[in-house]
Amino acid sequence: xxxxxxxxxxxxxxxxxxxxxxxxxxxxxxxxxxxxxxxxxxxxxxxxxxxxxxxxxxxxxxxxxxxxxxxxxxxxxxxxxxxxxxxxxxxxxxxxxxxxxxxxxxxxxxxxxxxxxxxxxxxxxxxxxxxxxxxxxxxxxxxxxxxxxxxxxxxxxxxxxxxxxxxxxxxxxxxxxxxxxxxxxxxxxxxxxxxxxxxxxxxxxxxxxxxxxxxxxxxxxxxxxxxxxxxxxxxxxxxxxxxxxxxxxxxxxxxxxxxxxxxxxxxxxxxxxxxxxxxxxxxxxxxxxxxxxxxxxxxxxxxxxxxxxxxxxxx
Amino acid sequence: xxxxxxxxxxxxxxxxxxxxxxxxxxxxxxxxxxxxxxxxxxxxxxxxxxxxxxxxxxxxxxxxxxxxxxxxxxxxxxxxxxxxxxxxxxxxxxxxxxxxxxxxxxxxxxxxxxxxxxxxxxxxxxxxxxxxxxxxxxxxxxxxxxxxxxxxxxxxxxxxxxxxxxxxxxxxxxxxxxxxxxxxxxxxxxxxxxxxxxxxxxxxxxxxxxxxxxxxxxxxxxx
Numbered sequence: 066x067x068x069x070x071x072x073x074x075x076x077x078x079x080x081x082x083x084x085x086x087x088x089x090x091x092x093x094x095x096x097x098x099x100x101x102x103x104x105x106x107x108x109x110x111x112x113x114x115x116x117x118x119x120x121x122x123x124x125x126x127x128x129x130x131x132x133x134x135x136x137x138x139x140x141x142x143x144x145x146x147x148x149x150x151x152x153x154x155x156x157x158x159x160x161x162x163x164x165x166x167x168x169x170x171x172x173x174x175x176x177x178x179x180x181x182x183x184x185x186x187x188x189x190x191x192x193x194x195x196x197x198x199x200x201x202x203x204x205x206x207x208x209x210x211x212x213x214x215x216x217x218x219x220x221x222x223x224x225x226x227x228x229x230x231x232x233x234x235x236x237x238x239x240x241x242x243x244x245x246x247x248x249x250x251x252x253x254x255x256x257x258x259x260x261x262x263x264x265x266x267x268x269x270x271x272x273x274x275x276x277x278x279x280x281x282x283x284x285x286x287x288x289x290x291x292x293x294x295x296x297x298x299x300x301x302x303x304x305x306x307x308x309x310x311x312x313x314x315x316x317x318x319x320x321x322x323x324x325x326x327x328x329x330x331x332x333x334x335x336x337x338x339x340x341x342x343x344x345x346x347x348x349x350x351x352x353x354x355x356x357x358x359x360x361x362x363x364x365x366x367x368x369x370x371x372x373x374x375x376x377x378x379x380x
Numbered sequence: 381x382x383x384x385x386x387x388x389x390x391x392x393x394x395x396x397x398x399x400x401x402x403x404x405x406x407x408x409x410x411x412x413x414x415x416x417x418x419x420x421x422x423x424x425x426x427x428x429x430x431x432x433x434x435x436x437x438x439x440x441x442x443x444x445x446x447x448x449x450x451x452x453x454x455x456x457x458x459x460x461x462x463x464x465x466x467x468x469x470x471x472x473x474x475x476x477x478x479x480x481x482x483x484x485x486x487x488x489x490x491x492x493x494x495x496x497x498x499x500x501x502x503x504x505x506x507x508x509x510x511x512x513x514x515x516x517x518x519x520x521x522x523x524x525x526x527x528x529x530x531x532x533x534x535x536x537x538x539x540x541x542x543x544x545x546x547x548x549x550x551x552x553x554x555x556x557x558x559x560x561x562x563x564x565x566x567x568x569x570x571x572x573x574x575x576x577x578x579x580x581x582x583x584x585x586x587x588x589x590x591x592x593x594x595x596x597x598x599x600x601x602x603x
Binding site: 313 | 531534535536540542547548555558561574579
């Protein structure tokens with residue numbers, strides 16, 4: 066095994082060649098820690114790491130880093146999500162150091178949803194840097210020991226160089242447009258420093274397969290670990306909603322019909338998800354899944370058990 | 381040009397009522413805001429009439445100067461201004477501020493200054509430049525990522541680009557990066573997209589302080 070960049074569980078899992086499983090935890094919209102405890106109880110032992118969203122859909126929540134600390138304390142490995150929407154480069158780098166000293170080892174660098182979608186639509190957004198510049202910045206901090214300004218990450222001239230050693234993630238949306246450009250964008254993210262990729266949730270397996278073909282054609286699957294995003298459907302209504310209301314997501318007619326015809330919607334949704342996992346495990350270049358069971362965290366163990374992904378390997 | 385739109389008349393009346401002004405000068409500008417039908421001579425006449433109608437006894441004088449952002453065009457207005465309690469400026473924010481700098485009278489804005497934009501036909505404008513001070517149009521096919529992308533991304537498009545439209549408003553806002561890609565394709569310059577664009581130097585934009593420009597070649601002449 067080559068030398069680890071961060072030593073995170075997720076990195077080790079991927080480096081060892083295991084089919085990795087990450088999940089997602091949306092921090093509470095209040096200071097109620099018990100909600101995190103509940104979700105942690107559902108996910109602990111079933112997944113390799115858990116993403117903590119950063120004011121997802123531009124709605125204020127407990128910060129991803131504070132939530133990450135709660136997970137570290139509870140023995141569950143966090144993937145801290147960091148958007149470019151709410152912080153400038155000073156705050157970003159300060160928070161990266163902060164997350165690192167609090168024990169966080171995975172960082173997902175994303176642009177961030179526009180504030181118009183959230184509960185503070187009159188806010189001023191930041192976007193001092195974009196997600197690709199953020200990836201480069203985190204990589205340079207880790208590998209060069211330098212801040213964005215070029216200063217070394219040390220306390221004074223005689224201080225020891227102590228950079229944050231993070232496993233760097235990026236998002237990819239194979240379903241956004243222009244389609245031909247999506248793999249180019251992935252290549253840019255890999256070149257900027259992404260070690261792993263988590264994709265937008267996939268329903269249209271055909272388009273995902275086509276995207277993966279382009280990924281392999283450029284050899285990107287050999288440079289970056291790709292985790293395919295999945296969100297199990299709970300009901301026909303949810304499938305309809307995702308299809309028509311969520312930008313960049315299409316639920317194919319075939320799945321809509323299955324969900325509509327299903328007597329037990331949740332069971333059908335889980336079955337579909339498990340079938341997708343089976344197919345993804347067979348897809349060359351897919352290194353794992355990112356299971357985003359939105360407000361359905363308690364179903365994660367069941368889904369993974371049925372997909373044959375439990376118990377998780379221990380390293 | 382600079383595009384502006386009129387404030388609700390109640391807001392303008394509110395300025396006058398709050399301070400009991402009885403004699404005001406409605407001051408228009410014959411440049412950008414005339415072209416965008418927001419603050420030229422015609423709009424000055426209309427606003428003055430409306431204010432008079434709504435408040436019997438309010439004295440409204442009218443004047444439109446050639447260019448509200450240039451001091452020399454205020455020459456000869458001293459007497460008129462001296463005779464009134466306040467100025468209602470129908471210029472853009474630049475004109476309002478210059479008038480406020482020249483006169484010891486309250487200057488109230490009648491417009492909301494919106495943007496530097498392109499005239500898209502009758503009654504329609506779209507923003508096209510944020511005055512970032514570090515123009516990248518040369519490598520972006522003549523489409524500005526700072527202005528045309530809702531997130532001002534240097535390396536785009538983000539995942540919210542759908543069928544050439546921006547997820548912020550899929551009916552009305554085009555994805556700036558989709559436009560850039562299309563344009564570079566047409567120009568045969570798509571290679572420019574793959575290059576990493578480093579973080580921008582926002583200090584060239586407004587961030588942190590008002591910008592001032594002194595061109596020695598020109599400024600020298602006035603000495």
